[in-house]
Amino acid sequence: xxxxxxxxxxxxxxxxRTALDEGxxxxxxxxxxxxxxxxxxxxxxxxxxxxxxxxxxxxxxxVYSATTVRERDNSYNVSLIDLAEGAxxxxxxxxxxxxxxxxxxxxxxxxxxxxxxIVLFEPKEGGAW
Ligand SMILES: [Zn+2]
Numbered sequence: 001x002x003x004x005x006x007x008x009x010x011x012x013x014x015x016x017r018t019a020l021d022e023g024x025x026x027x028x029x030x031x032x033x034x035x036x037x038x039x040x041x042x043x044x045x046x047x048x049x050x051x052x053x054x055x056x057x058x059x060x061x062x063v064y065s066a067t068t069v070r071e072r073d074n075s076y077n078v079s080l081i082d083l084a085e086g087a088x089x090x091x092x093x094x095x096x097x098x099x100x101x102x103x104x105x106x107x108x109x110x111x112x113x114x115x116x117x118i119v120l121f122e123p124k125e126g127g128a129w
Pocket of ligand 1 (some may be wrong): 030033034048050
């Protein structure tokens with residue numbers, strides 16, 4: 001499957017979204033410098049190569065930063081997650097109270113439909129939804 005619109009394939013955002021809708025969490029890996037990147041793009045953010053390939057993410061990550069967003073009826077967590085593959089992703093950690101999300105906490109990805117498929121995270125140990 002081509003991921004390059006110049007060759008008539010779907011663009012990177014569309015590839016990512018289509019896979020996610022099918023329950024697969026994919027990440028782009030650069031064949032030139034082996035960097036892993038997120039969000040999906042046409043070229044590697046590290047070396048500028050367009051020779052990227054898709055691989056299924058392990059789903060493992062660690063919280064890099066965590067912020068609790070408080071609204072009147074609801075508060076939720078916005079976190080940056082360092083994925084095991086090396087990319088950093090903005091998401092949210094569920095399964096624990098928003099202010100109990102800690103930097104360095106080990107998390108795993110979970111695809112949730114609400115109704116659009118999105119990638120959220122939950123603590124690796126305990127706290128399952
Ligand atoms: Zn690269």
